[in-house]
Amino acid sequence: MGTDQGSGEFVREALGVAERITADGSSPWPVEAGRYRLVAARACPWANRVIITRRLLGLEDAIGMGVAGPLHDERSWRFHLDPGDVDPVLGIEYLREAYEKAVPGYDEGVTVPAMVEISSGKVVTNEYALLERDLSTQWREFHRDGAPDLWPDPDAIEAVGEGIFHDVNNGVYKCGFASTQQAYERAYDALWSRLDELSEHLATRRYLVGDTITQADIRLWVTLVRFDAAYHGHFKANRHKLTEMPVLWAYARDLFQTPGFGDTIDFDQVKQHYYGVHRSVNPSGVVPKGPDLAGWSVPHGRDDLGGRPFGDGTPPGPPPEGERVPAPS
Known part of the structure; x- marks a missing residue:
């Protein structure tokens, strides 16, 4: 987050890892159940959008979820609600660690939601708007029976x-x-x-x-x-x-x-x-x-x-x- 020094207006930082996970081979990251972990936070509205989408579509079994706690410092979102302050799957305390594995020397915003490849520990994408759309369109194979169409028009x-x-x-x-x-x-x-x-x-x-x-x-x-x-x-x-x-x-x-x-x-x-x-x-x-x-x-x-x-x-x-x-x- 930042503020334009001239106008005094709030300016939202650009997303640092705006990749996609797709089923059609259009990105280097394929749709695959169990491969990724959604890191979210209950406090964050941007993460909440993806949490709700995942719930409505029934993707809980295909995409596990880690929840960062509501408090953090300049080092980023932290898993302070988990035992030992460490995400039990990713084995990290701060989400920044997964961003730095993806982009060495990463110095942009560390945001939720973020999809992390479990095997490598790398953030794949923090592009929440594309992610929520891709959950509906690219992850259809893993939707629950009775999943609603969230993009009819x-x-x-x-x-x-x-x-x-x-x-x-x-x-x-x-x-x-x-x-x-x-x-x-x-x-x-x-x-x-x-x-x-x-x-x-x-x-x-x-x-x-x-x-x-x-x-x-x-x-x-x-x-x-x-x-x-x-x-x-x-x-x-x-x-x-x-x-x-x-x-x-x-x-x-x-x-x-x-x-x-x-x-x-x-x-x-x-x-x-x-x-x-x-x-x-x-x-x-x-x-x-x-x-x-x-x-x-x-x-x-x-x-x-x-x-x-x-x-x-x-x-x-x-x-x-x-x-x-x-x-x-």
Whole structure:
């Protein structure tokens, strides 16, 4: 992450290992069950997108997952939740070690999600947007029976997803890390203009594109679910709380209560990461006790809008034992 010194605007760093894993021979990395380990973090929305996609498609057996803890330092994401502070499969403490095996002297951002080749310990890719798409298209051989089609209309999904990325997913970071009042207000205005537009769109539609859950919904939801816990206060995105926006709050609860979404979220880790790591924003490192999470289980009422969450597919089963997270309380 960085800030443009001239404008004061937050600038997201380029991805350092933007390879692909493909089934058609178009890359040096072939699709192969058991060859790769997805390294993610419960706190990170970009990783959460891939965690949800993997869950919905039923790829847990084909792609194992390591979970970095919510706290890290300048050395990168760390496996501080695992015994001995070491990932049990990769045998490393810091994710940076896998980046340096891939690119000796690596000096760019160490981000999650990252796909790591287990045998070599090398990061293969940290290109989250291509990865989530490739899980749907390149890994079809390993999808579960009843896996949904998350890309029924790619052009429409990318069109809505582009605005969500710039103004919402990245927009909250632009608010939080702006170093001038002007940069902050530009990001704030763009964020709320886009959320108002999305609220109007979703007032009469259960999902963003068509009548089923698509990748567009995954992209928007990972920011909404973190909104009140982190972005509203920590990043000063404070025109309203999510719970004060009736349409988006009901939409977010609808997905939270859908298998594959809420069962990937650990609110404690979300708060520990944002408030504990971003010392330029929260110098004390004090983590708030709130907000009250009881509302996530309140009925959402959006069934009346119709829609078929999984289309012709079926819901995923429960998360594997080692991947279960505590329910909000």
